[in-house]
Amino acid sequence: MTQERDQDPTTPYYDRPTGGWGSLKSVLKHAAKDRIGLGTLDTLRRQNKPGGHMCTSCAWAKPPSPHLAEFCENGAKATIWDLTRSRCGPDFFARHTLTELRTWCDHDLEAAGRLTHPMRYDPASDRYVRTTWGQAFTAIGQALRDLDPKSTVFYASGRASLETSYLYQLFARLYGHNNLPDSSNMCHETTSVALKRTIGAxxxxxxxxxxxxxxxxxxxxxxxxxxxxxxxxxxxxxxxxxxxxxxxxxxxxxxxxxxxxxxxxxxxxxxxxxxxxxxxxxxxxxxxxxxxxxxxxxxxxxxxxxxxxxxxxxxxxxxxxxxxxxxxxxxxxxxxxxxxxxxxxxxxxxxxxxxxxxxxxxxxxxxxxxxxxxxxxxxxxxxxxxxxxxxxxxxxxRGHSNVQGQRTVGIAEKPELVPLDKLADLFGFDPPRDTGMTTVEAVEGMIDGTVRGFISLGGNFGRAIPDLARTEPAWAGLDLNVQIATRLNRTHVLAGPGAWLLPCLVRAERDKQKSGPQMVTMEDSLSHIHGSMGRRPPASRYLLSEPAIIAGIAKATLPPNPQVKWDDWVADYGRIRDLIEATYPDQFADFNARMTQPGGFYRGNSARxxxxxxxxxxxxLTIPASLSALGGDPAPDAFTLVTLRSNDQFNTTVYGFSDRLRGLSGDRMIVLISREDMARAGLADGQRIALVSAADDGIPRRVEGLSVVPYDLPRGCIAAYYPETNPLVPLSLYDQASKTPAYKSAPVRIET
CATH class of the missing domain: 3.40.228.10 (Dimethylsulfoxide Reductase, domain 2)
Structure with missing residues (x-):
């Protein structure tokens, strides 16, 4: 079957191949917009190759014999975005209050550039103001000591390295909780639960x-x-x-x-x-x-x-x-x-x-x-x-470049997935054994006030989650809100009195510690482990690496423990890899020796x-609850909403306003709907509408200012962009086994 034979020719579509000249032109457009230099070109040349820099975009495998250019259109955009010349420093925040910044669109917030200095939120001026790393660590540590550990959440976005992730989960457990949701909770946690149940891996x-x-x-x-x-x-x-x-x-x-x-x-x-x-x-x-x-x-x-x-x-x-x-x-x-x-x-x-x-x-x-x-x-x-x-x-x-690897080294709210006894022996403490919060449970805790502290290792949690209209006000009520990030995003401007913005290196930048330049590692979708070495100069001399930031907060929070050597681990990441090997010896044997192996080294899979x-x-072999994965048929006047990412987007990061591969561009506030359903609903091309939730829970949800675009879709299905239509996805609508939000099947009605 071909696109030309099956595609509805009266609706927008892209009539050329994926890749090709369209992909090349898109990369060149973004390169010109960000005024990239020779250093960025050299980073792209080394990207996803042995001894080079592993892309921060998707988690697809890296072949042992790479192509001349082992990066794709979106991988190039991600690297260009990371190495932008634009800067978002204290002078930027002096010009803009957070109230003003909340009116900006997602693209414009991130386009402000790389964060350059540690910042704290000042409620009196409604601005982020410059601080020092020492002041930040001391204040954050004191706030964590004042909180019940069970009332805090340590979230991870899916891009942090294995080394960073291992330290992060260790910090959480030394502190006293298993509240370690990550972006997997919003995408492939369903996989982790279902495959474990059916094939044991x-x-x-x-x-x-x-x-x-x-x-x-x-x-x-x-x-x-x-x-x-x-x-x-x-x-x-x-x-x-x-x-x-x-x-x-x-x-x-x-x-x-x-x-x-x-x-x-x-x-x-x-x-x-x-x-x-x-x-x-x-x-x-x-x-x-x-x-x-x-x-x-x-x-x-x-x-x-x-x-x-x-x-x-x-x-x-x-x-x-x-x-x-x-x-x-x-x-x-x-x-x-x-x-x-x-x-x-x-x-x-x-x-x-x-x-x-x-x-x-x-x-x-x-x-x-x-x-x-x-x-x-x-x-x-x-x-x-x-x-x-x-x-x-x-x-x-998988999506984010190390979202699978983070789970592998212990970022998990389920204690049965983590070798807690080994952690107890290695570090001389009694790890918490209770089940921690998933993403959905963390958001529920923010809404009802039981979550008081939130640390985010990257990501844009406040924009990625469902039910945004209910969740956004909760951020201002947190006692502690720490965001470790590279660029400004929507979550950062939802700040309250206890908010801190801590800028870190990107993976393509040189990470030099006491023992010299450091390499980090990540796991791809096919369970292979790869080393990554950044070489670009940091965007600011005030940036710290993610391991250094985690260690700094942990040292200011936890009592001394002779078996927990934060300074030694930050000085030489090879020592962190030794700890990972000691914790997971069957999967990470000879970790330091194998991390630069072409194509990565395979950590194994029992089901294979x-x-x-x-x-x-x-x-x-399992029997499903019903023939439909929706959990019930939509009401007769309702549609099933599928949320989409555009071609100029990776997760919540919007690089631009082109969705070339779907024949769309410009406006992201659109609703795609078949011509048959347009006629049934009495809609016209370009008509402005609102979508409202059809969930039967009594909670109003609404997104206005959307334009109707006829599109080749099945009857009863409409599509719109993520995260703009996330407010329509009820927090209570999730996979029954994993609590992964149902972003692909939210029931909605159209109001004209």
């Missing part, structure tokens, strides 16, 4: 070489073109050797339709890209369970199963088969929004394939029953023995070896 099972051997890839809710474009290289190679690609997504994302390699002179000169998806099915939001059920139903009817694998390795198969056979095609078609014949066509491809990989993103996880959706994809793969063999597996594509660390000792 909380992360995906694939490695990069698997994409050289598979003959079918199934994509669910993953926008490769914008969110992980370097993935398009192995996809293109797979397609050229005959691998089939099937995509399930409510939105036609151009990256999985056609790709032109910007590093191929032949493709660039010919103007011809590589068609990607053989079949592209625009299912309804939350319809993945039903779609997979339809595929499984035909496979059962056909008898296309790996019976030997199932008998040896699977538990719960008979109950799952009975559930599938009880589902009707009418129910499957109505819930998925897809014709039976399309699902049978996919099932036939699956039956013929010898090696299948299931790939997914947040379109699968961010629903009330997102865990069931992941479980259904595992079920499908297990039916064919497609986990634990070369060229097979399940592959969640068919060692099922589940309660039954086998891979678990």
């Amino acid at each position: 909380p992360v995906g099972t694939c490695v990069l070489d698997d994409f050289d051997h598979c003959d079918l890839m199934l994509f669910f809710g993953q926008n490769t073109g914008s969110n992980s474009p370097r993935f398009l290289h192995p996809i293109q190679q797979a397609v050229r050797r005959g691998c089939k690609i099937v995509t399930f997504n409510p939105v036609r994302e151009r990256g999985l339709v056609e790709f032109m390699n910007p590093q191929s002179p032949t493709e660039m000169l010919s103007g011809r890209g590589t068609p990607v998806s053989d079949i592209y099915l625009q299912l309804r939001p939350g319809g993945d369970i039903a779609a997979i059920a339809g595929i499984c139903k035909h496979l059962f009817d056909k008898g296309a199963l790996d019976r030997d694998f199932i008998a040896k390795h699977c538990h719960g198969f008979d109950a799952f088969e009975a559930w599938i056979r009880a589902q009707t095609w009418d129910g499957i078609e109505a819930t998925s929004g897809l014709p039976r014949q399309d699902l049978i066509e996919v099932a036939e491809l699956y039956a013929k394939a010898k090696r299948v990989i299931g790939v997914y993103g947040m379109g699968l996880t961010q629903h009330v029953h997102g865990g069931d959706s992941v479980g259904m994809l595992v079920n499908l793969l297990l039916m064919g023995g497609n986990i634990g063999r070369e060229g097979t597996g399940i592959c969640p594509v 070896e068919r060692d099922w660390q589940t309660e039954s000792g086998k891979a678990e």
